[in-house]
Structures are given as structure tokens and as C-alpha cells.
Amino acid sequence: MSTHPDYNAMSDAEFRKIFRDWVDVNCPQHLRFMRKQRPTFDEVADWYHALNDKGWLSPVWPVDYGGMGLDAAKHIVYVEEWARLGCPRIPDHGIGLTGPLLIEHGSDEQKAEFLPKILTGEHVWCQGYSEPGAGSDLASLRTQAVRDGDDFIVNGQKIWTTLAHCANWILLLVRTTKSDKRQHGITVLLVELSSPGVLVRPIKNLREEEDFCEVFFENVRVPARNVVGEVDVGWALAKSVLGHERIFLGAPSRPEYALTRLEILARDRGAFEDAAFRSRYARLRLDLYDLGSAFERFAKVLREGGTLGADVSVLKIFCSELYQRITEEMLTVAGEEARYYDDLPVGDAGGAIDVMNLYLDSRAPAIFGGSNEIQRGILAKAVLGLPSR
Amino acid sequence: MPKIILDDPDQTLSMLRESVETLATRVDGAARLRRRRADGGDLDRDLWSEMAAAGWLGLLLPEDMGGSALGPAELAVLAEGLGRNLLTEPFAALAVLPGQILSAIGTPAAATIAQGLADGSRITPLLWQDAQGARAPLTLAGNGEAMTLSGTAHFVTAAASATDLLVLSERDGVPALVVLPARNGPAGSGGITVSSRPGLDGATIGQVTLSDVAVAQDQILAQGTAVETALQAAIQITRFALAAELAGVGAKALEDTVAYTRDRVQFGQSIASFQVIQHRLVDMWSDAEFACSAVTNAVEMLTEDTPAAAAQAVLAAKARAGDSAVTITRRAIHLHGAMGFTDECNIGLFNKRAITLNAMLGQSEDLRLEFLAQEMATKSTAA
Incomplete structure (x- = not known):
């Protein structure tokens, strides 16, 4: 592992240049601006290993654990350049979820066992939170873990588990105690997917891709040493992971990319000649511009060492709904061609715009990460102080 | 908030x-x-x-x-x-x-x-707009000792209270800024007629007709491109001021509406506890937040020495703050129920003020199209 310069001591511009120059050379061209939002580990393995060899795979883990130790300001630069260069999303539940959880709450043995294997890619993680009866209402989860000697026996079902069929470990929220207060009695377990009794079944999404899964647990034995933190108090742990990273749920990169696609399509189809289209396009363009201004207001808080409040989720709502409105406009511009499922050709040079791919993809961000209705409910209470019924 | x-x-x-x-x-x-x-x-x-x-x-x-x-x-x-x-x-x-x-x-x-x-001793409105708000044809004719000014200007602010009129006129296609005493000069020097119509926000809006008003050389403050440059720069900073004022109107109307819906009890509970009301209030809050961050962005761009970026930022800020304030205040009336429809309740005044400020110097739709046109022009120059 290489020793790092102190990135946080650099100016943002300096770090941006170093990061961009290396990434632009080392991220394979065929992986740039992939149509798949969530490629599998195998599809991007070269890029994953290249990042790890450079020591740049994990931007926020402390340096002692093999991370870059970036502060929030530099992390924003990292994410912005990543998006600007069109790098593919890597399977990042290990880097973004399990890793930080263990660093914060794990035992020394767990850290030593699991963190290095995340970096090498030996362990590929997925997130076992949602259940058929526990989506937005996550605290009602029912997958059960019962103590049996040195083990827990797990029974139940998870669903919407992204890329579980390409993972070998799952970060699992289970119920260990039935309690009147539903947030109590939940425990975080680290479970190997090859354990007897685990069945993973991929689900086709609207894009006919297998990107999320159902995961079934039938009398699965999990060693008790794989409990993270204390038994029964896992809810607080699971909620503590997203700190400043909540800002990235509202990062403008997806609508920004979609708007460039809309512009190309609209030019090719002559839509800018139409005053009504220009009006609609101008609104989308300004919404994107203003999202940038709003994002900057929260980024500035982080740059100045502050912490984000609940109000940051205004970005997630606006960003995901803007992404949808842009892709809906693409369908309008496509006209009768909106009947095609494959990409729409533009220009004479063999270019194409993935209208339907983006349209379908844009359905998801308003649902995941706490649906926009859940976010509005949180904002109503946390920011506006409105009373509960 | x-x-x-x-x-x-x-x-x-x-x-x-x-x-x-x-x-x-x-x-x-x-x-x-x-x-x-x-x-x-x-x-x-x-x-x-x-x-x-x-x-x-x-x-x-x-x-x-x-x-x-x-x-x-x-x-x-x-x-x-x-x-x-x-x-x-x-x-x-x-x-x-x-x-x-x-x-x-x-x-x-x-x-x-x-x-x-x-x-505060002089009230000096600018005369420059026609009946639809576009540039008014205000014509400066003649030369030397025999110059006269004619034409009608609309949307004149404080026309009846004015001490001086700043007239953006043209002489043979060249802009000229002329200052006139707001009252008629000596007999035979031609007339200034002021009339007014009620404005939505409670202030009357003036129309001023100039009929062969005599102009002396020293009343011409500036001529040529300097006038046009000054006007465009002044419009930009005034739009920016309007954006900030609109952001204030929207934010306060939101706060008042949050307070009202918390206090208002129906079916035995505060109406702010109902989910449908909460989600509407959150959307209004989001609009107000975006208006404020758009104005903050414009402050930063105006402070840096990047004219093209500043121009964009001001257009975006006024478009956003205008739309936000009008939308927030309109929804605010609704959330005040029948009380919101009374003249006695202040919330309607916020809506009337928002519409007024939003209508000045370009509605949001016009500003967005101007933003887009500027950006497209920059792109095609770069290409």
C-alpha cells in the first residue's frame, strides 16, 4: 500500500487536477458513461483493482485502514470528477456501507478480518435491509435471528437487495427481540451468502436487467462474533452511516447527463425550432442550474467544517424529480419513436441516445434511499417543526 | 427557515x-x-x-x-x-x-x-417603457436652442410624486438621457401630462405624455453608447435586487403560513398535522430555499469579475425567486382558507406584491429564454 500525500492540505483545485489527470488516464474508456447504472463487480473489476492499487478506492476511510482519509470538501471533488469523467459506479456497499459501519462500530477482529478483503475485492457486499413488508417502514422488519449457542439462526426474507447475486457477503438487519418500540430489538449481522440455507433470486427490473434480488434465509447459522456492535441496538447503527454523504443523493450528475442527452436528441430532431419546446427546455436547464446553486450552499457548509442538517434532503427530492422531468421530455421529443425500446439513432456518425434506458432508470431515485414522500415527511417534522397526528 | x-x-x-x-x-x-x-x-x-x-x-x-x-x-x-x-x-x-x-x-x-x-430630496423615475413594457419611442427632435421631447412612457414609478423625470430618449437613432423638471416649464414650452392607474400592490402606476417639451443642452445628461451600457448594467442589478426582494417575500409568506396552519384547528387537530398539508408546505419551503440559494449564487457571481457568469446568475435568480414567490404566496392564500381570501388578512398582500415584482423587468419565462439564448450563443462561439 502506498503512502499518501496529505490530500486535505491541498487546495481543492490542486486535488481536483491530480485526481482528474490520473483517473482520466487509468479508467478504461469502454467503461465511461456506461448505460448500466449499476454494473456488476466482474464488469468493472479492472477499474476496481486499479483504484485499490493506487490507494484511491476508498475516499473517506481513514488512512490507517487503507482509505484516502478525505475530508468532506475533498470527497465532493472526488465524486464530482468521478461523475464528470463518466466513470462507472463500482459495487460500493463494502466501501460505502459495511466499511464505515465496521470502522465506527466493529470490533478489532472484525476490522482486521473484513476491511482488507473489501479493498482487494475478495468480499463483495450487498445491503440486506428492505423486506416485503418493510420498505419505507423499515423498522417493521421481521427477518428473525435466534441465539443458539455460539451462533444465531436466521430465518426470513430480504428484497430489493441490489446486486446480491454478484455479492458474497450481506450486511443484514435482523430482529433479535420483539419489542413495543419497533426500533428496539434490531441487530446488525454480517452473513456469508454461501452459508447453507441462503437462496438468492434475482429480480428483473423495468429495464429487464437483473440488478436487485430477493434473498431467502432458512435456518442459516451465523456465528455470534459476526454481530456488529451490541445485540438489539442495530437500528441506531444502521442510521448512523450516512453522514455528509447524504449530500450525494442530491448531486446533479444524473440530471446533468440526461440533459446533455436531451440536447443532442433535440438538436438532431429539430426540436429547438419549436418555441414550446424551447420554453420547456429552458425550464429544465434553469432547474439544473439552480440545483447546482443549492448543492453549492450545502457543500459550502461541509467545506467550512459544518455538519448537514435534515434540510439537505431537499436536494434529493429536487434532483430525482428533475431527472424524471428531463427523461419525460425526451419521450415527448422522441414522438412516435418513443415506441422503440432500443436506442434512438442521432446524426450520421452512428451515434445513439438511450432514451428509454434513461427514462426507466429515472423512475428509481425517487423511490430508493427513502422515497420522496418519506423525505417530505421528515422535512415537515425536522425542518418546519410541524406536529404529528 | x-x-x-x-x-x-x-x-x-x-x-x-x-x-x-x-x-x-x-x-x-x-x-x-x-x-x-x-x-x-x-x-x-x-x-x-x-x-x-x-x-x-x-x-x-x-x-x-x-x-x-x-x-x-x-x-x-x-x-x-x-x-x-x-x-x-x-x-x-x-x-x-x-x-x-x-x-x-x-x-x-x-x-x-x-x-x-x-x-430623498429628489424623486427621479426613469421614463423608458411603452404600454407593454418594451422600450418606449420617446423622441428628442431639433438641435441647439430648439430641442423638444415627445412621446408617452408607461410604468412610470412615482410619476405623481416625481421631482425630476429621467427620460431615455432617442435622437436620430442615438440614445440620449434627458432630465426634465417634473412640472411644466415656462408657458409655451410644451406640456407634461401625468395620469395613473391603480397597481396590484396598492401603488398607482404612472403614464407620462411629453408633448413638445423644450429641452436645453444642459438637460442632456449623456448620449450614445454610454447610455445604453448604463441602462443594461442598471437593469441587471435591478433584476438582482428584485430577486432578493422576491426571495424575502416568499420566505416570509411561507413562515406565516406554517404558523397559521399550526394554529388552525379543525377536526380536533392542527391542520399542519395532516400529511397533505405537510407535503405542500415542504414543497413551498423547497421553493423558498432554492430562491435563496439562487440569490446567494448571484451575489457570488456578481462579486467575482466574470460578467458572462454574473449575467446568467442574475437571470436565473430572478426567474427562480419570481416563480417561487408567486407560487408560494398563491398556495399560501389557499392554505389560509377563506381567511386567505379576505383583504384583512396580509397573506393576499404578499401574493399581490410577488406578482408585481415578478412582472417587473421580465417575467420568469422571458428570463429563462434569455439565459438559454445567451448560453447557446456562447456555445456556438466556442464551437
């Missing part, structure tokens, strides 16, 4: 904010608006003088013109405060717009007028 967040290293901004709030505790903006409306007035000279005494009218003017030589950040905070407190004297149209033209021209004659503007 949403507000325009800016760096304030030496506390200038917080002091300014405080001084607006202090004035607002003495001066009930809504009551003043209603009184002015009942009187058919176009300007509350007492309040205007107080604003002059506070240094607000000359906020941006250089010190040798009686100003405070402050910048976009201070302007944003002041205008936001006026908007929040429904202090509806025509700050943007009557202090910022003519003030910025006069200071850009910068001649001794212009400076003298600017000083009067700053200390």
Missing part, C-alpha cells in the same frame, strides 16, 4: 438585517400599503425619507454621490428584508434603477441628481 446566506466577516450584513427589522417594528408595512392604496398614492414620502436617512437609497452609490458604496451582498440583504416586511416602497425601481444609471454616467450633473436621490 429559508434566508439568503452570505459570508459576513465584519458583521455588516447582520447589522443591516437588524436595521431593516428595527424599522419594521416601528413601521407596519401592510398598514402603510393599505393607507397608500386608499389615498391613491404612488409613494409614501415619509417612509421614503426614513429609508434615505438609513442610507438605503444610496446603498450602491459612490460616496461622492452621497452613497454608501456597498455591493451586491448588502443589496441582497436589504432587499430581502424589505420583501419580508412588506415594506413596499419602490426601492428597486426608484432607488436602484435610476441610481445605477446616474452613477454609471458619472458626470457632475448626474452626480448632483444622484445625491438628491440618495438623500
Whole structure:
């Protein structure tokens, strides 16, 4: 592992240049601006290993654990350049979820066992939170873990588990105690997917891709040493992971990319000649511009060492709904061609715009990460102080 | 609650904010608006003088013109405060717009007028718009001793209260800025006719017809491209002031609506506990937040020396703040129920004020298209 310069001591511009120059050379061209939002580990393995060899795979883990130790300001630069260069999303539940959880709450043995294997890619993680009866209402989860000697026996079902069929470990929220207060009695377990009794079944999404899964647990034995933190108090742990990273749920990169696609399509189809289209396009363009201004207001808080409040989720709502409105406009511009499922050709040079791919993809961000209705409910209470019924 | 967040290293901004709030505790903006409306007035000279005494009218003017030589950040905070407190004297149209033209021209004659503007002794509206708000044909004819000015200007702010009229005229296609005493000159020198119509926000809006009004050489303050440049720069900064004022109007209307819906009890509970009301309020809050961050962005772009970026940022800020304020206040009326439909309730005044400010110097739709046209032009130059 290489020793790092102190990135946080650099100016943002300096770090941006170093990061961009290396990434632009080392991220394979065929992986740039992939149509798949969530490629599998195998599809991007070269890029994953290249990042790890450079020591740049994990931007926020402390340096002692093999991370870059970036502060929030530099992390924003990292994410912005990543998006600007069109790098593919890597399977990042290990880097973004399990890793930080263990660093914060794990035992020394767990850290030593699991963190290095995340970096090498030996362990590929997925997130076992949602259940058929526990989506937005996550605290009602029912997958059960019962103590049996040195083990827990797990029974139940998870669903919407992204890329579980390409993972070998799952970060699992289970119920260990039935309690009147539903947030109590939940425990975080680290479970190997090859354990007897685990069945993973991929689900086709609207894009006919297998990107999320159902995961079934039938009398699965999990060693008790794989409990993270204390038994029964896992809810607080699971909620503590997203700190400043909540800002990235509202990062403008997806609508920004979609708007460039809309512009190309609209030019090719002559839509800018139409005053009504220009009006609609101008609104989308300004919404994107203003999202940038709003994002900057929260980024500035982080740059100045502050912490984000609940109000940051205004970005997630606006960003995901803007992404949808842009892709809906693409369908309008496509006209009768909106009947095609494959990409729409533009220009004479063999270019194409993935209208339907983006349209379908844009359905998801308003649902995941706490649906926009859940976010509005949180904002109503946390920011506006409105009373509960 | 949403507000325009800016760096304030030496506390200038917080002091300014405080001084607006202090004035607002003495001066009930809504009551003043209603009184002015009942009187058919176009300007509350007492309040205007107080604003002059506070240094607000000359906020941006250089010190040798009686100003405070402050910048976009201070302007944003002041205008936001006026908007929040429904202090509806025509700050943007009557202090910022003519003030910025006069200071850009910068001649001794212009400076003298600017000083009067700053200390509140002179009321100097700009005459430049036609019946639809576009450039009015105001024609300067003749030469030397025999010049006359003719034409009709609409949307004249404080026309009846004016002491001087700044007339953006044309002579043979060349712009000329002329200052006229607002009252008719000597007999036979031609006439100035002022009429007015009621404005939505309680101030009358003037129309001024000039019929062969005699003009002496020293009444021409500037001619040629300098006039056009001054006008465009003044429009930009005035739009920016309007954006900040609109952000204030929207934010305060939201706060008042949150308070009202919390207090209002139906079916045995506060109506703010109902999910449908909560989600609407959150959307209004989001609109107000975006308006404030758009204005903050414009402050930053105006402060940096990047004219093209500043132009974009101001267009975006006024478009966003205008749309937000109009939408928030309209929804606010609804959430106040039948009470919101009464003249007695202030929430309707916020909506009327928002519509008025939003309509000045370009509605949001026009500004967005202008933004797009500028950006496309830049792209095709770069390509």
C-alpha cells in the first residue's frame, strides 16, 4: 500500500487536477458513461483493482485502514470528477456501507478480518435491509435471528437487495427481540451468502436487467462474533452511516447527463425550432442550474467544517424529480419513436441516445434511499417543526 | 427557515438585517400599503425619507454621490428584508434603477441628481417603457436652442410624486438621457401630462405624455453608447435586487403560513398535522430555499469579475425567486382558507406584491429564454 500525500492540505483545485489527470488516464474508456447504472463487480473489476492499487478506492476511510482519509470538501471533488469523467459506479456497499459501519462500530477482529478483503475485492457486499413488508417502514422488519449457542439462526426474507447475486457477503438487519418500540430489538449481522440455507433470486427490473434480488434465509447459522456492535441496538447503527454523504443523493450528475442527452436528441430532431419546446427546455436547464446553486450552499457548509442538517434532503427530492422531468421530455421529443425500446439513432456518425434506458432508470431515485414522500415527511417534522397526528 | 446566506466577516450584513427589522417594528408595512392604496398614492414620502436617512437609497452609490458604496451582498440583504416586511416602497425601481444609471454616467450633473436621490430630496423615475413594457419611442427632435421631447412612457414609478423625470430618449437613432423638471416649464414650452392607474400592490402606476417639451443642452445628461451600457448594467442589478426582494417575500409568506396552519384547528387537530398539508408546505419551503440559494449564487457571481457568469446568475435568480414567490404566496392564500381570501388578512398582500415584482423587468419565462439564448450563443462561439 502506498503512502499518501496529505490530500486535505491541498487546495481543492490542486486535488481536483491530480485526481482528474490520473483517473482520466487509468479508467478504461469502454467503461465511461456506461448505460448500466449499476454494473456488476466482474464488469468493472479492472477499474476496481486499479483504484485499490493506487490507494484511491476508498475516499473517506481513514488512512490507517487503507482509505484516502478525505475530508468532506475533498470527497465532493472526488465524486464530482468521478461523475464528470463518466466513470462507472463500482459495487460500493463494502466501501460505502459495511466499511464505515465496521470502522465506527466493529470490533478489532472484525476490522482486521473484513476491511482488507473489501479493498482487494475478495468480499463483495450487498445491503440486506428492505423486506416485503418493510420498505419505507423499515423498522417493521421481521427477518428473525435466534441465539443458539455460539451462533444465531436466521430465518426470513430480504428484497430489493441490489446486486446480491454478484455479492458474497450481506450486511443484514435482523430482529433479535420483539419489542413495543419497533426500533428496539434490531441487530446488525454480517452473513456469508454461501452459508447453507441462503437462496438468492434475482429480480428483473423495468429495464429487464437483473440488478436487485430477493434473498431467502432458512435456518442459516451465523456465528455470534459476526454481530456488529451490541445485540438489539442495530437500528441506531444502521442510521448512523450516512453522514455528509447524504449530500450525494442530491448531486446533479444524473440530471446533468440526461440533459446533455436531451440536447443532442433535440438538436438532431429539430426540436429547438419549436418555441414550446424551447420554453420547456429552458425550464429544465434553469432547474439544473439552480440545483447546482443549492448543492453549492450545502457543500459550502461541509467545506467550512459544518455538519448537514435534515434540510439537505431537499436536494434529493429536487434532483430525482428533475431527472424524471428531463427523461419525460425526451419521450415527448422522441414522438412516435418513443415506441422503440432500443436506442434512438442521432446524426450520421452512428451515434445513439438511450432514451428509454434513461427514462426507466429515472423512475428509481425517487423511490430508493427513502422515497420522496418519506423525505417530505421528515422535512415537515425536522425542518418546519410541524406536529404529528 | 429559508434566508439568503452570505459570508459576513465584519458583521455588516447582520447589522443591516437588524436595521431593516428595527424599522419594521416601528413601521407596519401592510398598514402603510393599505393607507397608500386608499389615498391613491404612488409613494409614501415619509417612509421614503426614513429609508434615505438609513442610507438605503444610496446603498450602491459612490460616496461622492452621497452613497454608501456597498455591493451586491448588502443589496441582497436589504432587499430581502424589505420583501419580508412588506415594506413596499419602490426601492428597486426608484432607488436602484435610476441610481445605477446616474452613477454609471458619472458626470457632475448626474452626480448632483444622484445625491438628491440618495438623500430623498429628489424623486427621479426613469421614463423608458411603452404600454407593454418594451422600450418606449420617446423622441428628442431639433438641435441647439430648439430641442423638444415627445412621446408617452408607461410604468412610470412615482410619476405623481416625481421631482425630476429621467427620460431615455432617442435622437436620430442615438440614445440620449434627458432630465426634465417634473412640472411644466415656462408657458409655451410644451406640456407634461401625468395620469395613473391603480397597481396590484396598492401603488398607482404612472403614464407620462411629453408633448413638445423644450429641452436645453444642459438637460442632456449623456448620449450614445454610454447610455445604453448604463441602462443594461442598471437593469441587471435591478433584476438582482428584485430577486432578493422576491426571495424575502416568499420566505416570509411561507413562515406565516406554517404558523397559521399550526394554529388552525379543525377536526380536533392542527391542520399542519395532516400529511397533505405537510407535503405542500415542504414543497413551498423547497421553493423558498432554492430562491435563496439562487440569490446567494448571484451575489457570488456578481462579486467575482466574470460578467458572462454574473449575467446568467442574475437571470436565473430572478426567474427562480419570481416563480417561487408567486407560487408560494398563491398556495399560501389557499392554505389560509377563506381567511386567505379576505383583504384583512396580509397573506393576499404578499401574493399581490410577488406578482408585481415578478412582472417587473421580465417575467420568469422571458428570463429563462434569455439565459438559454445567451448560453447557446456562447456555445456556438466556442464551437
